[in-house]
Amino acid sequence: MPEKPLLEVVDLKKHFPIGNKKEGRAVKAVDGVSFSINEGKTFGLVGESGCGKTTTGKCILRIHTPTAGQIIYDGADIATMDDRELSPIRREIQLIFQDPYGSLDPRQSIGSILKEAISADHKRHSKIEINERIRELLEMVELSFEMKDRYPHELSGGQRQRLGIARALACKPRLIVCDEPVSALDVSIQAQIINLFRTLQQKLGLTYLFIAHDLAVVKHIADDIGVMYLGTLVEKMNASVFHERPLHPYTQALLSAVPTTNYDVERKRTRIVLDGEVPSPVHAPSGCPFHPRCRYATAKCREEKPQLRRIADNHDVACHYVFENLNKGGC
Amino acid sequence: MMEKLIEVKNLKTSFFSLGGEVKAVNDVSFHVNKGEIVAIVGESGCGKSVTQMSVMRLIQSPPGKILSGEVLFEGRDLLKLSTKEMRLFRGSQIAMIFQEPMTSLNPVYTIGNQVSEVIRTHFKCSRKEAWDIGVKALRDVDIPEPELRMRNYPFEMSGGMRQRVLIAIAVACNSKLIIADEPTTALDVTTQAQVMDLLLNIVKTKGKSMIVVTHNLGLVTRYAERIYVMYAGRIVESGTTRDILLNAKHPYTKGLLKSVPDLYEDKDVALIPIKGSPPSLANLPDGCAFAPRCDYKCEMCLTGKAPELVQVGDNEHYSACLRNGKEEF
Numbered sequence: 001m002p003e004k005p006l007l008e009v010v011d012l013k014k015h016f017p018i019g020n021k022k023e024g025r026a027v028k029a030v031d032g033v034s035f036s037i038n039e040g041k042t043f044g045l046v047g048e049s050g051c052g053k054t055t056t057g058k059c060i061l062r063i064h065t066p067t068a069g070q071i072i073y074d075g076a077d078i079a080t081m082d083d084r085e086l087s088p089i090r091r092e093i094q095l096i097f098q099d100p101y102g103s104l105d106p107r108q109s110i111g112s113i114l115k116e117a118i119s120a121d122h123k124r125h126s127k128i129e130i131n132e133r134i135r136e137l138l139e140m141v142e143l144s145f146e147m148k149d150r151y152p153h154e155l156s157g158g159q160r161q162r163l164g165i166a167r168a169l170a171c172k173p174r175l176i177v178c179d180e181p182v183s184a185l186d187v188s189i190q191a192q193i194i195n196l197f198r199t200l201q202q203k204l205g206l207t208y209l210f211i212a213h214d215l216a217v218v219k220h221i222a223d224d225i226g227v228m229y230l231g232t233l234v235e236k237m238n239a240s241v242f243h244e245r246p247l248h249p250y251t252q253a254l255l256s257a258v259p260t261t262n263y264d265v266e267r268k269r270t271r272i273v274l275d276g277e278v279p280s281p282v283h284a285p286s287g288c289p290f291h292p293r294c295r296y297a298t299a300k301c302r303e304e305k306p307q308l309r310r311i312a313d314n315h316d317v318a319c320h321y322v323f324e325n326l327n328k329g330g331c
Numbered sequence: 332m333m334e335k336l337i338e339v340k341n342l343k344t345s346f347f348s349l350g351g352e353v354k355a356v357n358d359v360s361f362h363v364n365k366g367e368i369v370a371i372v373g374e375s376g377c378g379k380s381v382t383q384m385s386v387m388r389l390i391q392s393p394p395g396k397i398l399s400g401e402v403l404f405e406g407r408d409l410l411k412l413s414t415k416e417m418r419l420f421r422g423s424q425i426a427m428i429f430q431e432p433m434t435s436l437n438p439v440y441t442i443g444n445q446v447s448e449v450i451r452t453h454f455k456c457s458r459k460e461a462w463d464i465g466v467k468a469l470r471d472v473d474i475p476e477p478e479l480r481m482r483n484y485p486f487e488m489s490g491g492m493r494q495r496v497l498i499a500i501a502v503a504c505n506s507k508l509i510i511a512d513e514p515t516t517a518l519d520v521t522t523q524a525q526v527m528d529l530l531l532n533i534v535k536t537k538g539k540s541m542i543v544v545t546h547n548l549g550l551v552t553r554y555a556e557r558i559y560v561m562y563a564g565r566i567v568e569s570g571t572t573r574d575i576l577l578n579a580k581h582p583y584t585k586g587l588l589k590s591v592p593d594l595y596e597d598k599d600v601a602l603i604p605i606k607g608s609p610p611s612l613a614n615l616p617d618g619c620a621f622a623p624r625c626d627y628k629c630e631m632c633l634t635g636k637a638p639e640l641v642q643v644g645d646n647e648h649y650s651a652c653l654r655n656g657k658e659e660f
Binding site for chain 2: 048049050156158186187189190191192194195200213215216217219220228241242243250254255258259260261262263264265266271273274277278
C-alpha cells in the first residue's frame with residue numbers, strides 16, 4: 001500500500017504575460033508539471049537555467065499564484081487559497097535559498113534573525129524559551145550557541161548556509177523547498193551541508209523538494225528525480241536508476257555532460273553533445289519542447305507534445321519514441 | 332623528453348593590506364609542455380587565479396606584488412620584461428579566458444569592435460582586414476552567422492555565446508598558450524560540455540597548450556593530462572590525471588575526492604566532508620597549512636616550515652606531505 005503523499009502537484013502551470021494585453025502572449029515558465037512527494041522523502045528537480053524549476057518551487061511556496069493546476073498539500077489544495085487560509089500553512093512550508101548572504105539581513109544579529117522566525121507563529125514566548133529554542137536550532141545545524149551575537153558578515157559561506165537552514169527549521173516545517181542550496185559553496189563545504197540535510201531529514205522526518213542543477217548532488221540526496229526542460233517534466237524516476245537507465249534523449253545528454261571524478265568511467269563513456277542552446281520560453285517550439293535539439297526527432301515530435309507515460313515501475317518518460325530508444329539501448 | 336612551453340619557478344605573490352601580508356601565492360612551481368592541457372585545481376581563495384594573474388603580470392600593484400620567482404616562457408623570463416614588451420606579449424603569446432564572460436566584455440561596444448581591437452593591437456592590418464579575421468575567428472568557435480553576430484552587443488548573446496566570443500578573441504591572435512580561468516563555471520552543464528569540447532578541439536588541432544584553472548575536479552578528468560592541486564597558496568600535489576584521481580597521496584586531495592558526490596557511485600555511500608574551512612591566507616598556521624583539518628596529522632605537521640613537494644611515484648607524481656610513503660593513510 002503506497003503512503004499518502006504530503007505534496008501532490010497536478011498539472012501545474014505558471015504563465016507570465018508579456019507584451020500588450022491584446023496580444024495575449026505569455027512566457028510559459030511552467031507548463032504542466034505533475035509530481036508527488038511522500039512524507040519524509042526527497043524529490044529532486046533538475047534542469048538547466050530557465051527550465052522553470054525555481055518557478056515551480058515558488059508556486060508551491062505560493063510566492064507565485066499558479067495560472068492553473070493543483071498543489072495539494074496535506075489533503076488541501078493550496079493553489080487557490082487566499083492569504084488568510086494560507087497563513088498557518090506558510091509556516092509548514094519553508095524555503096532555503098541559494099545565496100545565503102543575500103538572504104540574510106546584514107544588520108541583524110544571528111540571534112535576532114532566529115528570534116524573528118521563532119516568533120512567526122504569533123504565540124507568546126518568554127525570553128528564556130526563545131533563548132532555549134535558539135540554542136536548540138544552532139545545535140541542530142552544528143553551530144555554537146556563542147554565534148548568536150555575531151552578524152552574517154562574520155560567518156563563512158558554509159556557516160551562513162547553516163544559519164539559513166536553522167532559520168527555516170525555526171517554524172517547525174514539514175516541507176522544505178531547497179533552491180540550489182549548495183551550489184554557491186566550495187566543494188569541501190558542500191559535502192558538510194549535504195550530510196547535514198540528510199541527518200536533519202532522519203532526525204525530524206522532513207520532506208524536501210530539492211531544486212538544483214548539479215545532477216550528482218541531486219542523485220545523492222533525492223529519492224526520486226524529475227528532469228525539467230522548458231517548463232515541462234520530461235522524465236521522472238527513482239534516483240538509484242538515474243544514471244543507469246535514462247530514457248529521455250535530453251536526460252541522456254544531460255547525464256553524459258555531467259563531469260565525473262571517476263577516472264575509469266570517464267575514459268569509457270561516450271558523450272552526447274547537444275547542438276545549440278535551450279530555446280527562449282517566449283518562442284517555445286511546437287510539439288515536444290526538446291525536438292529542435294533531439295537526435296531522434298521526427299515530424300510527429302514537431303506537432304504533438306508528448307505526455308508523461310509510465311513505462312516501468314516508478315519511471316515516467318515524456319517521449320513519443322521511448323520504446324524505440326529503449327530498444328536501441330539508450331545511451 | 333617533452334619540451335616545456337612555460338615554466339614557473341618558485342613564484343611568490345603577496346597582497347599587502349592593513350591586516351598584514353596576504354600570501355596568496357607561496358612558492359609555486361609548475362610547467363606546461365608543448366601541446367599539453369594542464370589543470371590547476373583548488374577551492375576559492377587557494378591562490379589558483381592569482382597564480383595565473385601573476386604569470387600574465389596582471390596583479391594590481393599596490394596592494395599586490397610579485398615578490399620573487401621566474402616565469403620562463405620559451406626560455407624568456409616574463410617578470411623581467413618591460414611593461415610595454417609585456418603588453419605585446421599578452422594576447423599574442425598567452426591569451427586568457429575569464430570566468431565571467433559578461434564582465435570581461437565591454438557592454439557598450441559591439442562584439443566586432445572588441446574582437447578587431449585585439450587583432451589590430453597585434454597585427455598590422457586595416458580595419459577591414461581585422462574585421463574579416465574576426466569573422467573567421469567567430470566561425471572557428473562555431474558561432475552561427477558570424478557576420479551578423481559581429482554587430483551584436485554582449486547583452487544580446489547568451490552566456491555560452493559570450494564565452495565563445497572570449498575564446499574567439501583568445502585564438503584570433505594565434506597565441507601559443509591559453510589560460511582558461513574557470514571557463515565554464517557560469518554555464519549550464521550541456522553548454523559547459525560544448526565549450527570544453529570546443530577548447531579541447533582548438534588546442535589539439537592548432538597545436539596550442541592550455542592551463543585550465545577550476546574548482547571542479549570532475550571537469551578536468553576528461554580533458555587534462557596533468558593536474559596540480561593547490562591549497563592555501565601552495566601546490567600540495569601534482570601528477571598525471573590518472574595518478575591524482577586513482578592514486579592520490581596527499582590527504583587534501585583524498586579528502587576532496589571523497590567529498591564530491593559522484594553520479595556513478597552508490598548513493599548510500601555517505602560523503603566524507605573535510606572538517607572545518609580553509610585557513611585565511613593572511614594568517615597561515617605554522618607547518619602544513621592543511622594540518623588543522625587533516626585526519627592524519629602528527630606533531631611534526633604543526634610546527635616548522637610547510638612540507639616540500641616530494642616525489643611519490645613515477646610519471647612526475649609529487650606530494651607535499653610529511654607522511655608521504657612512510658605510512659599508509
